[in-house]
Amino acid sequence: MPASFDLSFTCEFAFTDLAYAERAKVISDAGFLVDFGFATPETVEIFRNPKINTGSFVATTAGSILHPDEVDALVDGVEKAVGIAQEVGSKNLVLLEGLLGPKGEVIHGIEASEMTRWITAYKALERAAKHAEKGGVTLCLEHLNTKIDHKGYGIGLVEEAVRLVQEVASPNLKITLDLYHAQVEEGNVIELIRKYIDFVGLIHVADSPGRHEPGTGEMNYKNIARVLNDLGYTGPVGFEGYPIGDSFEAMQVFRETFSLS
Numbered sequence: 001m002p003a004s005f006d007l008s009f010t011c012e013f014a015f016t017d018l019a020y021a022e023r024a025k026v027i028s029d030a031g032f033l034v035d036f037g038f039a040t041p042e043t044v045e046i047f048r049n050p051k052i053n054t055g056s057f058v059a060t061t062a063g064s065i066l067h068p069d070e071v072d073a074l075v076d077g078v079e080k081a082v083g084i085a086q087e088v089g090s091k092n093l094v095l096l097e098g099l100l101g102p103k104g105e106v107i108h109g110i111e112a113s114e115m116t117r118w119i120t121a122y123k124a125l126e127r128a129a130k131h132a133e134k135g136g137v138t139l140c141l142e143h144l145n146t147k148i149d150h151k152g153y154g155i156g157l158v159e160e161a162v163r164l165v166q167e168v169a170s171p172n173l174k175i176t177l178d179l180y181h182a183q184v185e186e187g188n189v190i191e192l193i194r195k196y197i198d199f200v201g202l203i204h205v206a207d208s209p210g211r212h213e214p215g216t217g218e219m220n221y222k223n224i225a226r227v228l229n230d231l232g233y234t235g236p237v238g239f240e241g242y243p244i245g246d247s248f249e250a251m252q253v254f255r256e257t258f259s260l261s
Helices: 020-029 041-048 068-088 114-135 158-168 179-185 189-199 221-230 247-259
Strands: 006-010 033-035 092-095 138-142 173-178 200-205 236-239
Touching: 006 247, 020 033, 020 041, 033 236, 041 068, 068 092, 068 114, 092 200, 114 138, 114 158, 114 173, 138 158, 138 200, 158 173, 158 189, 173 179, 173 189, 179 189, 179 200, 189 200, 189 221, 200 221, 221 247, 236 247
Parallel strands: 006 033, 006 236, 092 138, 138 173, 173 200, 200 236
Antiparallel strands: none
16 A cells, blocks of 8 residues: 655745745645644734645643643643644644743753652643643644753653653544654664554654755665555654755655655
């Protein structure tokens, strides 16, 4: 059976010479879902356009799941994000453990006690998942690499995100499996895919090193695409990286890599 992935492209990383609305049109016209980092008034208005193929956005606008004092802010933000997702037709939302700064730096609270940290995360995700269930949206908790891009982030390993999702046991809470972050943090990504595919709601890709399109680094994304296909994954696969040159060329490479043709 040929692959049937829903492919998406993140606006913030590509076609940077164009305004956001123009980027979204180019991506959507090419047959991709349009992903945005965050739901700002501008991006929500773009998503409202019926001609735009609505993808995902980040649900985390404040707070942290890893600090008791910041859980309420995070859950309130998730509730609002779910409402926006219902309005614009987003089916999956990326959930970070906490708010990041403009350069991806950790600016959210992380409790010093490991036991308190993980108990707090479990309770916070239970609350967030209830909003997702009510809104018919899937929250996808994302691990990030702590070695290059997001030093100090609390959930660096895929297994850590999976264990939290497994414990909450909500049909509307899964993980974002970011294969670039997984490669930087721990490697062995094909084995990670095989082990945890049942918990995956969304996949992000970019090559490593560099975080560019497939074929620019050390990762064999053709093999990865075949594994995903063999395992029956049919969910969204999004390119969340920086085109090394022309954005149109990067988009075509991404499409060809995951078409398995």
